Amino acid sequence: MLKTKNLEFSYNNQNWLKFPDIDCKEGEHWLLIGLSGSGKTTLLHLLGGLRTPKKGDIIIANTNISKLSSSELDHFRGKQIGIVFQKAHFVRSLTVEENLKLAQKLAGQPVSTARINELLERLNVQHKLKAKTDSLSIGEQQRVAIARALVNKPNIILADEPTSALDDKHCDEVLELLETQATQENATLLIVTHDARLKEKFENQITLEDN
Amino acid sequence: MLLSLVLFALGVGLISLLLLLNTQLQEKFDKNLADIDLVIGAKGSPLQLILCSMYHIDAPTGNISIKEAKPFLNPNHPLIKKTVPLSLGDSHKGYRIVGTLPSFLELYNAEIGTGKIWENDFEVTIGAGVASDLKLKLGDQFHSSHGFVLDDNLIHDDGDKFKVVGILKPTGSVADQLILTNTQSIWKTHDHASPNDESHEDHDHEGHDHDHDHSEEPKPLIEEVDQEITSLLIQFKNRNYQTLNMARSINENTDMQAANPPIEINRLHAMVGVGEEALRILALIIVFVSGLSIFISLFDSLRDRRYELALMRVMGASRSKLFSLIILEGILLAALGFAIGIFLSHIGMEVLANFMKSSYRYSFSGTVFLKEEIYLLLGALAIGMLAAIIPAIQASRTDISKTLTDS
Secondary structure (H helix, E strand, O other): OEEEEEEEEEOOOOOEEEOOOOEEOOOOEEEEEEOOOOOHHHHHHHHOOOOOOOEEEEEEOOEEHHHOOHHHHHHHHHHHEEEEOOOOOOOOOOEHHHHHHHHHHHOOOOOOHHHHHHHHHHOOOHHHOOOEHHHOOHHHHHHHHHHHHHOOOOOEEEEEOOOOOOOHHHHHHHHHHHHHHHHHHOOEEEEEEOOHHHHHHOOEEEEEOOO | OHHHHHHHHHHHHHHHHHHHHHHHHHHHHHHHHOOOOEEEEEOOOHHHHHHHHHHOOOOOOOOEEHHHHHHHHOOOOOOEEEEEEEEEEEEEOOEEEEEOOOHHHHHOOOOEEEEOOOOOOOEEEEOHHHHHHHOOOOOOEEOOEEOOOOOHHHEOOOOOOEEEEEEEOOOOOHHHHOEEEOHHHHHHHHHHHOOOOOOOOHHHHHHHHHHHHHOOOOOOHHHOOOOEEOEEEEEEOOOOHHHHHHHHHHHHHOOEEEEOHHHHHHHHHHHHHHHHHHHHHHHHHHHHHHHHHHHHHHHHHHHHHHHHHHHHHHOOOOHHHHHHHHHHHHHHHHHHHHHHHHHHHHHHHHHHHHHHHHHHOOOOOOOOOOOHHHHHHHHHHHHHHHHHHHHHHHHHOOOHHHHHHHO
């Protein structure tokens, strides 16, 4: 489902980041762990199609995204990849519902309030449907961000440091939330983190060496 | 964002107001030129003579005697196609009463709407505007008042009453705002009103009046050599050096003056035009500055929205989508500014129209929309788009990865 081969990236064509090959099957949950500066975020952005690799291939759902044109990649990203960022960001002038609708529209999907309601209910933030995102608590924001990542039924969910700023209790909660939702959607989950607490919770792990 | 919107609306509003004023003023002036080649009246300012005799906005320069004007009243004058005498000086509730001949109506293509053209003394035919503003109907009677201002002390209440016998169809010209009667009625009002004419009593007036109408045929104007009129409106058969000479000779050899309407109106335009030009430039500067301010505020807001834009890219929006989004924002701002500006200018024009109507007896309107306003709209949208181009390019170049990492 998510595969990389000989992936390399460089910001200045001098210092090259070499990434280990990844092979995640459909529905699997993976942990990508590495210290700060190991190129975690770069790899996440490469996998999410936010950057184009200099060398190597990324294959998601049988599509080699490093070969896609810029606008094809935009479309593919919107539809197939859900990303949960460390800090939740939204379009501030819009409500929770409108933010989710926007995610559907921008991905070229039909707007479905049923889908939005279903997700928000599952994530227990249904009552915030009409709220402005600024008025949400941090926990609620993260739930809405997860809902947004899931709204277009992506094949891949990428999560960037979802737990590193949280205490143990909330760390477990968020992790469970991500895993349950990914399982329910039958999506491949890849969590990128330096949070050592997660190490024992995943069977499938990739470790990034310091370059 | 709000400031640029207000600025933009102000600029658009000013330009549109100038357009409206200019077009309607031009229209009035042109319509009222009525192919009149020459105005003859008492010596004084030629512009004043024109404004008074053709536009009915200034006071008369004085009177001329029929004796002196006689050659120009001659229907067989070799150069003159038509001469219309005017006697001014009285009014009713601020509307001017003009003593003239029925040929006056031909100048302005005025037609009778209801009733008839005045025939006898103290019969009046009124313009459509007068009728609607003063709510006058056929058969209504009123005393005239001396001068052009509303003043109860100046009413000729010992004189005969004027009676409305006809109402003109609207012409869009100055004829709409006038009360027309024969020249003799003006003279008679003033004869009656003069203090040495006390032998008459009110009861007698009516009787006398009727006697006048049926027994004495009024003499043609040309024979009333002891009387005076205000001015003559003249149409020539052809305009040539003879007509030029005629005007010059009137100015040099008589106590009268001849004024050329197009020359005087051009003079007026030239005088007023400077202010108008300055206003127009001011409006253009405001529009330019507001365009700049739209540009700056869009550019500024991009910084705040960088993350949102990157987020939209993450959610699947392409570069061209962000580009068109920002362009659309510029165009929307401009369209909104245009709408507010047009709204303000038409409201302003309506207010001005009421003000100008009461002081100049001219009907303007704020509900008229011009073809030029479509060009103004296109121009406004173009400015909104232009102002948004650089911010839009900036937005479309958002580096998603970098923006997300930086924040």
